[in-house]
Amino acid sequence: MDNTKAVKHHHEPLVHIVKRDDMPSWKAWLIRIATIVISIFLMGCLSTMLTEKSLFETFEMMFRGVFGRIESGSTVMLWKYLQEIAILLCLALALTPAFKMKFWNCGAEGQALMGGLAAMMCMINLGQTLSYPVLLAVVIITSILAGAVWGLIPAIFKALFNTNETLFTLMMNYIATQIIAYYVYIVGGGSNIIQPVAEGNLPVIGNNRYLINIIIVAVICIFMYIYLKYSKHGYEISVVGESQNTARYIGINVKKVIIRTMVISGALCGVAGMLLVAGTDHSINTNTVGGQGFTAIMVSWLGQFNPFIMVLMTGVICFLRLGASKVADTCMLNASFADIVVGVVILCVVGCEFFIRYSVKFRHSKKEVKE
Amino acid sequence: MIVQFICRAILLGVPLLYGSTGEIVTEKSGHLNLGIPGIMYVGAISGVIGSFLYENACGNSLDSMNGVLAVLIPLLCAVLGSTLMGLIYSFLTATLRANQNVTGLAITTFGIGLGNFFGGSLIKLTDSEMPSIALTKTSSFFSVKLPFADDLGAFGEIFLSHDFLTYLAIIIALVVAFVLNRTRVGLNLRAVGENPATADAAGINVIKYKYVATCLGSAIAGLGGLQYVMSYANGVWSNNAFGDRGWMAIALVIFALWKPSTAIVGSFIFGALCNANNYVQGLGAETQELFKMLPYVVTIIVLVITSMRKKREHQPPASLGLSYFREER
Numbered sequence: 194m195d196n197t198k199a200v201k202h203h204h205e206p207l208v209h210i211v212k213r214d215d216m217p218s219w220k221a222w223l224i225r226i227a228t229i230v231i232s233i234f235l236m237g238c239l240s241t242m243l244t245e246k247s248l249f250e251t252f253e254m255m256f257r258g259v260f261g262r263i264e265s266g267s268t269v270m271l272w273k274y275l276q277e278i279a280i281l282l283c284l285a286l287a288l289t290p291a292f293k294m295k296f297w298n299c300g301a302e303g304q305a306l307m308g309g310l311a312a313m314m315c316m317i318n319l320g321q322t323l324s325y326p327v328l329l330a331v332v333i334i335t336s337i338l339a340g341a342v343w344g345l346i347p348a349i350f351k352a353l354f355n356t357n358e359t360l361f362t363l364m365m366n367y368i369a370t371q372i373i374a375y376y377v378y379i380v381g382g383g384s385n386i387i388q389p390v391a392e393g394n395l396p397v398i399g400n401n402r403y404l405i406n407i408i409i410v411a412v413i414c415i416f417m418y419i420y421l422k423y424s425k426h427g428y429e430i431s432v433v434g435e436s437q438n439t440a441r442y443i444g445i446n447v448k449k450v451i452i453r454t455m456v457i458s459g460a461l462c463g464v465a466g467m468l469l470v471a472g473t474d475h476s477i478n479t480n481t482v483g484g485q486g487f488t489a490i491m492v493s494w495l496g497q498f499n500p501f502i503m504v505l506m507t508g509v510i511c512f513l514r515l516g517a518s519k520v521a522d523t524c525m526l527n528a529s530f531a532d533i534v535v536g537v538v539i540l541c542v543v544g545c546e547f548f549i550r551y552s553v554k555f556r557h558s559k560k561e562v563k564e
Numbered sequence: 565m566i567v568q569f570i571c572r573a574i575l576l577g578v579p580l581l582y583g584s585t586g587e588i589v590t591e592k593s594g595h596l597n598l599g600i601p602g603i604m605y606v607g608a609i610s611g612v613i614g615s616f617l618y619e620n621a622c623g624n625s626l627d628s629m630n631g632v633l634a635v636l637i638p639l640l641c642a643v644l645g646s647t648l649m650g651l652i653y654s655f656l657t658a659t660l661r662a663n664q665n666v667t668g669l670a671i672t673t674f675g676i677g678l679g680n681f682f683g684g685s686l687i688k689l690t691d692s693e694m695p696s697i698a699l700t701k702t703s704s705f706f707s708v709k710l711p712f713a714d715d716l717g718a719f720g721e722i723f724l725s726h727d728f729l730t731y732l733a734i735i736i737a738l739v740v741a742f743v744l745n746r747t748r749v750g751l752n753l754r755a756v757g758e759n760p761a762t763a764d765a766a767g768i769n770v771i772k773y774k775y776v777a778t779c780l781g782s783a784i785a786g787l788g789g790l791q792y793v794m795s796y797a798n799g800v801w802s803n804n805a806f807g808d809r810g811w812m813a814i815a816l817v818i819f820a821l822w823k824p825s826t827a828i829v830g831s832f833i834f835g836a837l838c839n840a841n842n843y844v845q846g847l848g849a850e851t852q853e854l855f856k857m858l859p860y861v862v863t864i865i866v867l868v869i870t871s872m873r874k875k876r877e878h879q880p881p882a883s884l885g886l887s888y889f890r891e892e893r
Contacts, residue, residue, distance in 0.1 A: 212891060297665055297885075299598075356871040357880065359596065359665065360818055363811060364860040364867075371857035378850040487669050494666045527684030529803075532677025539670040540656065547660035551889075 210551045221549045225542065229509060232541035236534045240517070244524035251520060258519020259512050270515070276403040276473070277511040278504070279410040280465055284482075284489035285496065285503050286410075286417045287461030290454045291344075292490075293421065293498045294434045296351065298455065300362030301462050302486030303369035304343045306479075308463025309470035310373055311339035313387070313477045316470075317380065320392030328393045332471050333464075340463015341456045343369065348455030352448035366486070373479045389475035395468075406472045413461065418500040430454055462486075491539050510535055567718045569836070569843050574726060575796055577835030579604070581733045582788025583813025584820060584827045585740055590650075590781035591817060592744060593774045594757040594883040595657055598668025600785050601810020602675020603649045607786020608793045609679040610645025611638035612801045615702035615794075616686060626701050634705040638790060646786020647779050649675055654778035658771055661887040672810070680803045687803075696802035703799025729791040734828055736784060741824040753777055757881030760888035770888060788813065812838075815863040821870060821878045834859045 237251050244251070259274050284301045291298040315332045323331065343365060350356040381387050398404045421427040429450050433440045440447050470477050492510060496503030517531035583600055590597045597603075615638040622628045653671050656662045686697050707727045716724065744750035755763040756773045764770050792809065793801050816834055820827035841855035870878045 210889070210891075212889065299665070299669075350868055350871070354868065354871040354874075356868055357818070359598075359885070360814070361864060361867055364815060364864050367808060367811065367860045368857045368864075371853055371860075374853040374856070375850050378853055484673075487673070490669055491666050494663055525688075527681045527688075529677045529680035529684060532673055533681055536670050536674025536677055540652070540667070540674065543662040543667050543670060544656050544660050546662060551661070 207556050208553055209556075211554055212550065213552050214550075216549055224545055224549055228541050228545035229538065232538045233513070236513075236517075236537060240520055240524075240526075240530070240534075243526060243530075244520070246524065254520050254523055255512070255516030258516045258522075272401060272403045274511060274515055275407050277515065278507045279403070279407045280469060280473075281485050281489055281492060281511060282503060282507045283410045283413060283465040283468060284462060284486055285492040285507060286413055286500055287458050287465060288489055288493045289417065289496075289498050289500070289503070290421065290427075290430055291458040292493050294430045294451065294454050296348070296451060296455065296458075297359040298344065298347075298362050298458055299359050299490060300343065300347065300365045300459075300486070301465075301489050302482050302484070303362070303366035304340045304459045304462030305466035305469070305482045305486055306366075306369040306373050306477075307343040308336040308340035308466030309477050309481055310369075310376060310466070311335040311463070312393075312467045312470040313390070314376075316390045316393035316475075317387075320390060325393075329395070332393045333467060336463045336467035336471075337460045338463070340466060341460040344455045344459020344462065345452065348452045351455075352451045370479050373477060373481075377478055385478070387476045387478070391475070393471060394475055395472040402473070406468045409464070409468065409472075413464070414500045414504065421498070421500075426450075426453070488535070491543075495539070495542055509538075513538060565843075567721050569839070570722050570832075571725065572839050573832050573836035574722075574730065575835070576838050577831035577833075578730050578733050579788040579792040579796070579809050580813045580816050580834050581737060581827060581831035582791060583785045583810055584816035584831065585733070585737045585824050586781035586783070586785030586788070587814055587817045588744075588781070588820070588822055588824050588827065589740055589753075589784065590778050591822065591884055592753050592757045592881055593777035594760060594881055594886065594888070595654070595774060595778055596664050596668065596885045597650075597653060597671075597778060597781065598665055598814070599649065599653050599671025599675065600668075600782075600814055601808065602672035602678075603646045603653075603782045603785050604675075604789035604792075604810045604813070605679030605806055606649050606675045606789070607642040607646035607783075608789030608801070608806060609682050610786070611642035611790035612697065612699065612793055613682060613686070614638040614641030615699050615799075616697065619699060619701055624701075626704070629701060629705070631705050631708075634702050638702060638706075638794065639787070642786045642790040643783045646789070647783045649786075650779040650782025651775075653782070654775045657887060658774040658778070661889060664885050664887065679806075683801050683803050686801075694802075696800050696805075699794075699799035699801070701799075703794050706794040706799075727795045729787070729795055732787070733791070736787075737824040737828050740784075744824070754881070757883060760883055761890075764888075764890060770890075774888075785810075785813070812859055815860060818870075818880075819863050819866050821866075822880060833862075837862065 237248050240251050241248050259270060261270050284305060288298050288301055312332045312335065315328065315335050319328055319331060347356070347358050347361040347365060350361065351358045377385055377387055395405045421430070429445050432443065432445060433447055433450050437447050466482065469481050474481060488510065492503055492506045496506045513534050514531050517534040518528060520526065521528050521530040583604055587597060587600050615634065618634060618637045619629070649671060653667060656667045657664050683697070687695055690697055706729065709727065710724050744754065752763065752768045753773055755766070756768060756770050760770045789806060792806055793799065797805065812834060816827055816830050820830040837858040838856070840858065841852040844855070
C-alpha cells in the first residue's frame with residue numbers, strides 16, 4: 194500500500210482520510226452526545242413541520258409522553274418507560290458478549306420468543322399441578338434453557354464449520370415466530386389470542402408490576418459488567434473477538450469460547466422473553482418481542498459493549514420511541530413516526546463514529562477538520 | 565390445480581427475486597445490506613405515492629390516464645426512492661465506514677417506518693373505510709398480459725400469462741448474471757468484494773464500485789416492493805402487508821449461493837414453499853403455520869451444507885461485511 198501511495202504523490206487527492214486512535218474519550222463522548230442532541234433537535238424540527246406545533250410544544254409533548262400520566266388509570270408513564278428500558282437493555286446485554294466476540298447474533302428476537310414460549314408452556318401445563326415456588330423455578334429454568342438452546346444451534350455450526358452466523362440467527366428468528374404462531378393457534382383455539390394466565394407469574398413487588406423486571410435487569414447489567422471486564426471468560430471473549438489466531442496461539446479453545454458465549458447470550462435472551470411473558474404480559478403472541486431484538490443489536494453496538502453506556506443508549510431510544518409515539522398520537526400522525534425518529538437518530542450516531550475513528554485532512558495542510 | 569399452484573408460486577417469488585438480485589449485486593461489492601427489507605418498503609411506497617399523485621392528477625378516471633405514464637411514473641418513483649436509501653447506506657458504510665450490520669438494521673427500521681408512515685398518511689387522506697389505498701387503475705396497466713397466452717393452454721398459463729414486471733425480474737437477473745461472470749466490470753466488482761486492497765492496487769476505484777453496486781442493488785430491490793403492490797396485491801397498499809419478504813430475499817441470496825441465475829429458480833421454489841400450505845390436502849390451520857417456516861428451514865440447511873462442503877465457488881464474497889480502509893492492513 195505504501196508503494197502505491199508514493200507513486201501517486203504528484204497528484205495527491207483533495208481530501209484524504211487518516212485513522213486516529215489518540216482521541217481522548219471525553220472528546221469522543223462530546224461528539225456522540227452532540228450528535229444525539231442535534232439529531233433529536235432535527236427530528237423535533239421535522240415534527241413541527243408536520244404538526245404545525247411549536248418546537249417547545251413538541252418537546253413538551255415528548256416529555257409528557259415519557260414522564261407524564263396516562264389519562265385513564267393511575268399508572269405513571271415513568272414506570273412504563275423504565276419497563277421498556279429494562280426489556281431492551283436485557284436483550285442488548287444478552288447480545289453484548291457475542292458481539293464482543295465478533296459473533297453477529299441477530300437472533301435475539303427468536304431466542305427471546307423461545308424463552309417466552311417455554312415460560313408460557315410451563316405456566317399453562319404445570320400451573321395447576323405444581324406449588325408456586327416450584328413452578329416459578331421451573332418457569333425460570335426452562336425459559337433460560339430454551340433461549341440457550343436457540344442460541345446454541347447456530348453457535349455449534351459456527352464453531353464446527355464456520356457457518357455464517359448473521360444469516361443463520363436471522364433465519365432462526367422466523368422459525369421461532371412460526372412455532373409461536375403454531376402454539377398460539379393450538380392453545381388459543383383459532384382465535385390467535387391466549388388469555389392471560391394467572392399461575393406462575395413473577396411476584397409483584399410493592400404493588401408495582403414492572404418493578405421485579407427492572408430489578409432483575411439491573412442485576413444482570415452489573416453482572417455483565419463484571420463478567421466482561423474482570424472475569425477470565427470476559428478476557429477470552431475479547432481475545433477471540435480481536436483475533437482468533439492470537440487466541441489459538443495463547444491456548445484458548447476458540448470453539449469452546451464461541452459455544453459457551455452463545456449459550457450465555459441465548460440464555461439471557463431467554464430471560465428477556467421470560468420477563469415479557471411471566472413478568473409482564475402473562476400471555477404470548479408472535480409480536481411479544483415486537484422487533485426489539487433488532488433494536489437491541491443497534492443498542493449493543495452503540496453502547497460500545499459497555500453495559501452502563503448501554504443503559505444510557507436504551508434510555509435515549511426508549512425516550513424517543515415513547516415520546517415520538519405520544520407526539521404522533523396527539524397530533525394524529527401515523528404511529529410509525531416513532532420508527533422514523535429512532536431510525537434517523539441511530540443512523541446519525543452510527544455515522545458520527547467516523548469522526549471519532551478517523552480524521553479528514555485536506556491537501557497541503559496539516560490542520561484537522563472540525564467535527 | 566397444479567398450473568394454478570405454479571403460477572401462484574411465480575407470482576409470490578418475483579418480489580423475492582428482485583430483492584435477492586439486488587442483494588447479490590450489493591454483496592458482490594462486499595456489503596451485507598441488511599437494509600433490503602426497509603428499502604423494499606420504500607420502493608413500494610414511493611411507487612404508490614407516484615401512482616397516487618398521477619391518478620389524482622388525471623381526475624381518477626381510467627380514460628384520461630396514459631398507459632405508458634401510468635407505468636413509468638411509479639416505476640421511476642420506486643427506483644428513485646430506493647436508490648436514495650441505497651445512497652444513505654453506502655455513504656454510511658463505504659465513505660464513513662460504519663458497521664454494516666448496524667447501519668443495515670437502522671435502514672430497515674427507518675425504511676419500514678417511512679413506508680408505514682406515508683402509507684398511513686395516504687390512507688387518511690383518502691378517507692376510505694378500509695385501512696388501505698386501492699390503486700386498481702394503475703394496477704390494471706401493470707397487469708397487462710400477452711393477448712395470446714390464454715390460447716395456449718397450460719403452457720401459456722405457466723410461461724406467458726404473467727405481467728411484465730415478472731419478465732423484467734428474470735431479465736434483470738440474467739443480465740446481472742451475465743455482467744458478473746462475463747464482463748470486465750463484473751470481474752472488477754467481484755474483485756472488490758473478495759479483496760478490496762488487491763482491487764485497489766490493481767487500479768480499480770473501490771469506493772465507486774461499492775457505491776454503484778449498492779445503489780443499483782437497492783434500486784432493483786425497490787422494484788420488488790413495487791411488484792408486490794401492483795401485481796400481487798392488485799394495487800392495494802396496506803400497512804405492514806409486505807411483511808418479512810425482505811428477509812426472505814436475503815435468505816434467497818444464500819440459497820442461490822450468490823448466483824442470480826440460480827436465484828430465478830430459487831425464488832420460484834421459495835414462492836412454492838410459501839404457498840405449499842394452501843395446496844397440501846388435509847392440513848389444519850395450525851399445521852399451516854408450521855409449513856410457513858419451510859423457506860427458512862431450507863435456507864438454513866443450504867447454509868450449513870455449503871459451509872460444510874467448503875467449495876470455493878459457493879462461498880460468500882471474502883470481505884463481506886468488512887469495511888475497507890486503504891491505509892489499514
